[in-house]
Amino acid sequence: MSRDVQLERIRNIGVIAHIDAGKTTMTEMILHYSGRTYKIGRVDDGTAEMDWMDQERERGITIVSAATSCEWQGHRINLIDTPGHVDFTAEVERSLRILDGGVVIFDGVAGVESQSEMVWRQANKYNVPRICFVNKMDRTGANFKRTVEMMKRRLKANPATIQLPIGSESSFIGIIDLIEQKAWYFTNGSEGEEADIPEEYQEMAAKYRQELIEVVAENDDEVMLAYISDGAIDVPLLKAGLRRATISAKLVPVLCGSALKNTGIPPVLDAIIDYIPSPLDMPPVHGFDPKTEVEQTRRPDDEAMSALAFKIVTDPFVGRLVYLRIYSGTIQSGQQVYNAVTEKKERIGRLYQMHANDREEIMEVHGGSIVAVVGLKNTSTGETICDSKRPILLESIAFPEPVISVAIEPKSRADQERIIDSLGKLAEEDPTFKVEYNNETGQTLISGMGELQLEVIVTRLLREFSVKARVSKPRVAYKETVSSPAEANGRFVRQSGGRGQFGDVKLEIEPLERGGGFEFVNKIVGGAIPKEYISPIKAGVQEALNEGVIAGYPVVDVRVTAVDGKYHEVDSSEIAFKMAGAIGTRECVRKANPRLLEPVMKVEVTTPEEFLSDVISGLNARRCNIEAIEPDEGFTIIRCYLPLAESFGYATGLRSISQGRASFFMGFDHYEAVPKELADSIMAR
DSSP states (O other), X not given: OOHHHHHHTEEEEEEEESTTSSHHHHHHHXXXXXXXXXXXXXXXXXXXXXXXXXXXXXXTSOOSOEEEEEEETTEEEEXXXXXXXXXXXHHHHHHHHXXXXXXXXXXXXXXXXXXXXXXXXXXXXXXXXXXXXXXXXXXXXXXXXXXXXXXXXXXXXXXXXXXXXXXXXXXXXXXXXXXXTEEEEOOTTOSOEEEOOOHHHHHHHHHHHHHHHHHHHHXXXXXXXXXXXXXXXXXXXXXXXXXXXXXXXXXXXXXXXXTTTTBSXXXXXXXXXXXXXXXXXXXXXXXXXXXXXXXXXXXXXXXSOEEEEEXXXXXXXXXXXXXXXXXESEEETTOEXXXXXXXXXXXXXXXXXXXXXXXXXXXXXXXXXXXXXXXXXXXXXXXXXXXTTSOOEEOOOOOOOOOEEEEEEESSHHHHHHHHHXXXXXXXXXXXXXXXXXXXXXXXXXXXXXXXXXXXXXXXXXXXXXXXXXXXXXXXOOEXXXXXXXXXXXXXXXXXXXXXXXXXXXXXXXXXXXXXXXXXXXXXXXXXXXXXXXXXXXXXXXXXXXXXXXXXXXXXXXXXXXXXXXXXXXXXXXHHHHHHHHHHHHHHHHHSOEEEEEEEEEEEEEEEGGGHHHHHHHHHTTTOEEEEEEEETTEEEEEEEEEGGGTTTHHHHHHHHTTTOOEEEEEEEEEEEXXXXXXXXXXXX
């Protein structure tokens, strides 16, 4: 078989949807009908093949994307089952970055839900062709037509309905194929029994088929030409036109069924083959030469090897697994490869075809494939692996910044040594999980996309890494400053018989602009204090400022000037003037109308218009300063500033008031004064 024929028979797809829409159940059915598995796994029973983590089976949700592959009609389908919970959106992001197509699952009862919108926008971002499956048509309240209308209204999609349900809710028994003009009934898990369209559905089916032909003709020139010429569109022409329109992302074919009841699954496999592109149908991947910066392209049938690392997993049996999407060339076990980001050479150890957490060792893999490799110790997510003689640097993967943080500390000294190493491995696996040590509060902070993600991380620490840790709300890193000039004397005198200690310095303090930091100025003249004591004075000033005066937080944005003082030829010393500098600084701060400063975050909230007033009310209740409100294609973007102390729990609160449809970005911006009433309560604590 030629290389082009092999590539034409590959489909790289992801199953994406809102949580509980039925992604994993659909994946389990695809694996069963394709012969990849013989026993059907059930999410509710904790037996799903693709939900292999203990926490996934306990919680009944997908937490990490899982890769597998199967065969259907002589084609190889490489499939990734992705999470639906918003906390694990990075798993969807990296999967869509490297896939050629997607199967989007919708709940036939709920229709288009919040996370449906998010994954749809992610697919739009990478221009991923997709087909849609309206699931759970057997459930009470299922409405196929309503779901399709919601796709148009909320997703701005252009659906091409290629199936209709026969019956609904408890009477749902099969589907009508509008292209082949046949009915299919599914009983006892069969692949389907073909029949004529029931008489009562014939008029509706004819109407929908005509609409299908028209929408395909509007988006494909060949079908339009045939339609204008004689109006006769045969099945091969209609399928070919729909395939071209789907690959160009002009249309999305819509199917229906019930994954749990084994209804309508084989037609989905057929649609994956018929309408999802092969690697050859996709545009060549673009990059540039890391040395010359000249633009480069790679097609799957090019000889020069190129691949993108899109996922890192720590496997307890084989160690560090790096998942690669091969864009061109061939990778063999034991081959030396070049990392275009680090500019270092590495060697492939072993190659694995993955089935969830099971591994099947292979000797080589070609362009258009997805594989996991052992041996790439210095390759991280988003980095390019290529041929050193023809290097190329591919576009990396952009991940959203964490929006929620908690403090974590080991429960014992024995756990102290292991926790940093364990957190580092988890951060390598998940690019949206960050670990940092805050010098000001003395806490280790872990940050992520939501409370569930961090809860899962802490549980993994306990179970996989045997590290016991406690999690607490992080302390806000407040700071202190002054709002007016002041002066004071710092005097340190100790006499205990024999040589004593004597230091006396007059200091002035004044505020600087926000972000000005700390300045020390020496204006002592006439030898009032010898030069060797100036540095100790400055050290005492800095020590007092770092320890804080009114609430124990560092004092910032001030200028301290030494203007005068006295010394004793015998009793003066460096330690005496250091103490005098600290005493004088504290007194200056107390006299200079001290203020408490708090960190303020720059926040950008994206919300559907119907939730705008509730989102604004929620922000105002958190002392938010709204800077701008801008419309954006059915959504509204709110740009504002939010005190960090008021941001804790905002991710959960925003999801609650927007039914999970709003999202936000948050990053540190500046410090500003805390309102007096609030400052008093903070200082009292």
